[in-house]
Amino acid sequence: MALGLCGAAVTAALATPSAQAGPAGTAGEAGQTGRTGHRGGEPAWALIATGTEARFRGLAAVGRDAAWVAGSGGTVLRTTDGGRHWRDVSPADGSGLEFRDVEAFDRKRAVALAIGEGEASRVFRTADGGVTWTESFRNADARAFYDCLTFFDSRHGLAMSDPVDGRFRILSTSDGGRSWRVLPDAGMPAAQPGEAGFAASGQCLVSAGGRDVWLATGGAASARVLHSGDRGLTWTQAASPIPAGDPARGVFGLAFRDRTHGIAVGGDYRADQASPDAASVTGDGGRSWRGSAAPPPSYRSGVAWLPHSRTTALAVGPTGTDVTRDGGRTWRTVDTGSYDTVDCAPDGGCWASGEKGRVARLG
Template sequence: MKPMRALARKMSFAGACAALVTASLAVPATAHAETTKDGLAWRLTPTGTDARFRGLAAVSRNTAWLAGSGGTVLRTTDAGRTWQDVAPPDTAGLEFRDIEAFDARRAVVLAIGEGDASRLYSTSNGGHTWTLGFKNDDPKAFYDCVTFFDSRHGLAMSDPVDGKFRVISTSNAGRTWRVLPSKGMPAALEGEIAFAASGQCLVSHGSRDVWLATGGASTSRVFHSRDRGRTWTVADTPLPSSASQGVFSVAFRDSRHGLAVGGDYRPGEPSPKAAATTNDGGRTWHPADHPPAEYRSGATPLAPRLPISLAVGPTGSDVTFNGGSTWTQFDGGSFDTVDCAPGACWAAGEKGRAARLTTF
């Protein structure tokens, strides 16, 4: 098996970090692996469904959860060899776009849509039963993403209502939610929204920091809260913005160092300059020197504190070894979302596609 450190040296990254990556992700490539180069591959794990998965929660080397179209929620506890249908009952008409999981038993899943199509369900027994913790009753709200600081405290966000993004909060693992006051939220721009494309338009790091990514308006922006969503600041990013463009995903390896990816989600449309980095917690954003060549909907750090991250989209997957400044494509398959846990990285997307990252 080709060690990851050789690839990292090729990309001018420290050998010590590469050795850690090798130890975390070293899985033999198989006949199910996608076309690869530079030692990285996605190993497909058939799900038995044609749902489109935009929600993904990586828990461990063996456990991951998927959420997708047609009310689909799947779970694996054997590294993707088998997937179990664990969806809440009577939800076939819902579009699940985000899921947060804490282990093989506990998870919270978000359904998007106008009015009461936006919902949050939680389970504490591996999906055998679910609790409907939130059903939107405001026709002006449309919820996009959910994130958790720990296994009890989390936030979910809606596109602007009365001129401001709406945030709801839970302190009991998603069993109940309350709307946070909007006083500390800056005003939204005309046409500004979040994109429910990968479950990564709202992300958190540590016990209090959370970021909200936007597009759709004249400028793409990233909002930041240091107090679990009570007060926010906002910064412009260099990513192009329009009705179909903006920041689709943000990823932070610590409270200061993060990256943003996005572009134009319309098939065949160019997406130049659709990546940026920050080293001050999101107060300022700088264009990537060599961004991904096309639209990317999802991104994730490979491991805490390491400047290695992955980005995915319908036309391929990319890796960065320097915090998001330069990206290299390593796969041409279609994925919408990506997430890493200790020992494994997972990706998922259209036509039931789910995969684990391998090195060789």
């Protein structure tokens, strides 16, 4: 019953205006929160000052009070008081790296992925809230470019690279990110010419349950979603109705509320290009996808289910936030602020982050 009440509370927050939050700051330095543009009486995100201009494409919601963000310039921040204060916990030897994904197990333990060609792709791990970090993986193959990572639990996780020798490369850990190994690619379908993942929101590789994982692609003739039910050893593929056919188009973000029900978002990330079919849904674990009847009006890079809800989810992008209340079939814009990614914690705490140090919390 407690879980049901939590989901209902978050759903109610989307239906009624929320109070503006109080002061926020970085490492004790006060800033001011605000609300981004909203429509039709729906609440806007409560925008929280972070004291940085970094672009945060990596986000991990631990709870209503705790979250991690990772972004440009080797920047990683953490809050444990709902965003009132942010601590700069950037890895000392990560200066200049582009962090695009962070997965947090709790307030102390997190794994962050830096992306780029060759040695620019690295994985860092902390167990003390970011006071110290250990570099646990550095890519030595100039052909590899890692985009996203995901964890099934606190020990087992995967990271994915754009295709090498014609197949997406999968990196695996079974000790919480302390060590990594490249999985054999015999069970991976061949990549299409020009196909790759998008390191736009940390959601091109997502998992649900103990063994299921999905990989989003674009840039080729068709956008695909690949699925593995054995932690990345073997994969199947399905076409998505989200348009591709160009290096800037495809599926950018995925979210699954269980092993069966998922949402894909994407489009064309170029501001001057339309994205008329920016979302699709699956009800069979990704074996097939159908386009949303009323999709978001433009490109979306991040998506998240509201905790304990079977029908409500949020999608975000540079031009706004959309909500669905019917499992992704129809969407409605509720905020016009710019965000790259969104994540919700089991206790109902939902966060979004993006360009120019933007971080916000729902409700």
